[in-house]
Amino acid sequence: MDLKFHVQTYGCQMNKHDSERVYGMLESMGAESVDSIEDADVVVFMTCCVREAADTRLFGQVASMKNLPVRTGSPLDQRLVAVGGCIGQRDGEKLFDDLPNLNVVFGTQNLSSLPALLMDAYGQGGKRAEVLEASSEFSSELPTDREHSWAAWLPITVGCDNFCTYCIVPHVRGRERSRSIEDIVKEAEGYVASGVREITLLGQNVNSYGRDLYGEPRFAEVLEAVAATGIERLRFATSHPKDLTDEVIALFGKLPCLMPYLHLPAQSGSNDVLKRMNRKYTVEHYRQLIDKVRAVRPDIALSTDIIVGFPGETAEDFEATFDLVSSVGYSQVFTFIYSKREGTPAAKWDDETPRSVIQERFDRLVEAVQKSAFDANQVDLGAEVEVLVEGTSKRDDSVLVGKSPKNQTVHAPIPEGICASDLIGNMVTVRVDEARTWYLRGTVTEVSEAVR
Structure with missing residues (x-):
């Protein structure tokens, strides 16, 4: 059957990894990927719901497909549209009410159900939704078609136990679950044998890896074990400051394959804001971590996430954040204006700060970010x-x-x-x-x- 499919992916590296599994599953059915929606018989949206803009983008794109003609030569008499990822997990069957031309909804916990859901939806001429609250499966157990043959995402945990007050992730990805070290190493060895040169270990919080399995974090052991496979480049994302240990920091000076780059989300430079965010660390502790990392690896590049306009953020709070960004010397900062997410505690909090003030703060911070990134890159001029x-x-x-x-x-x-x-x-x-x-x-x- 000459079946064509197209996948659009929004959001984090975990979504990109899940999309590679969607490619693998659909190709194992004999389908072929294409670059455009118009040329596809099946369109899969792998979604993110961390910010409101992602919802708007998805709804606009799916709605715009309503009157798109079926591909010439298609073996189907309709174009099947599926929504997965975090929006699928969050909204479930409700998406059918908002998007009449949608055929399939699946969640973050049942990626493997997609092929069967598509076949059922088409065979029965209806709609199918399956959203599980929890699952024992890891998407890494599914077929894959990686974007690059020389690089691989390798999830070591799924879900999150931190429940930051602004974040929807624990509600759509579930509680934190770790894979065994043996499974992780086996997958890494397979990648190295196939010619992969760079592995990125993934998790909502890689630093807490193993707490659910072993009673305490064992991320440093994972790094050492994967490094021992002979991989040339090793990276990881994302780190939570409250769980970054001295053992992990020390490995930046011991493992040649561990790249000198660390993404360490600060979110704010104000202790008052961090407390309301439920981040469970202080700015002082965060700066100490930066000092420790640089003592071990002076040339390390640092990046972070910053939220501007969190409910209750004062001018003093923002100045503390501005000072953090200006003084640390980040090579990259991902800046966001706070986006209210229903289902999180912060969504219920009122904030009287005018949008114009928040935008002005954001613009000031972006200027500081650009200066910091430019200065960081000057270090390598001539090298x-x-x-x-x-x-x-x-x-x-x-x-x-x-x-x-x-x-x-x-x-x-x-x-x-x-x-x-x-x-x-x-x-x-x-x-x-x-x-x-x-x-x-x-x-x-x-x-x-x-x-x-």
Whole structure:
């Protein structure tokens, strides 16, 4: 059957990993992925509900498909539309009321049900929804079609036990569950054997890995065990400051494969705001963590998340956040204006701060973020960095694009006599000739033996 499918993914790395499993499952049915909705018989939206904009985007896109004609040559007499991920988990069958042209809804706990739900919905000419409150399955047990052959997401936990007052994730991803170290290592070994060069360990809070299985966090053991598989580059996301241990920090100085990059969400620089957020650490503790990490790995690149306009945020609270961002020297800061999420405690709290004031604070912070990122990149001006090539520039296919150990985007002209396809997924050394706010640009000085 000549079945075509298209997947659109919103949100975090875990959603991207789940989407790779959707690709794997549908391809195992004999379906073929296509790049556009118009060319697809089945369209799957893997959704995020952390911010309101994601809801708006999903509803607009699904509604716009209502009168889209069925693909010429399609084996189906209709286009099947499925919504999964966090919005699917949160809203369930209610989505059918809001989106009449929707056929299937599935949640974060039952990814494996998608093929059967699609077949049932089409065979019965109706709608199917299945949203489980909990599951014993890990999506890593399903077939996969990774976006890149040389890089892999490797979930070590799912769910979250922190219940920050602004966050919907524990309500749609469930309570934290850890995979066994043995399963994680086995998957990592398989990736290394297949030629994967970079693994990113995933979890809503990787630092608390193992607390549910072993009674205490054992994330440092996971890092050491995965490093022992021979992987060239190892990363992880995301870290919660309250659970970042000295043992994990020390590994930045001991494991050569552990890349010098740490995403450590602060969310606010005000202790009063952090307390209302239920973050369970202070700004002082957060700064101590930064000092410890830099003592072990002075060249480490740091990134963070910041929420502006959390209910009750005062001018003094914001200035404390501004000071944190200005003084730490982040290479990247993901800034967000607070978005009320129904079902969270903070959604019930009133805030009299005018939107114009919140926007002004946000704009000021963005300026500080840009300065911080620019200053951080100047450190590498004139240096040589090892780059894992991911592809070519969308603007110029004679320019390679890749990532440095510090997760910086790097551009460089492809050397004469070398094909771009031979570089992708391999390492090159680039001398940095130009350091901009969001990328480095330079000259390739050496290519790996695999390319020569």
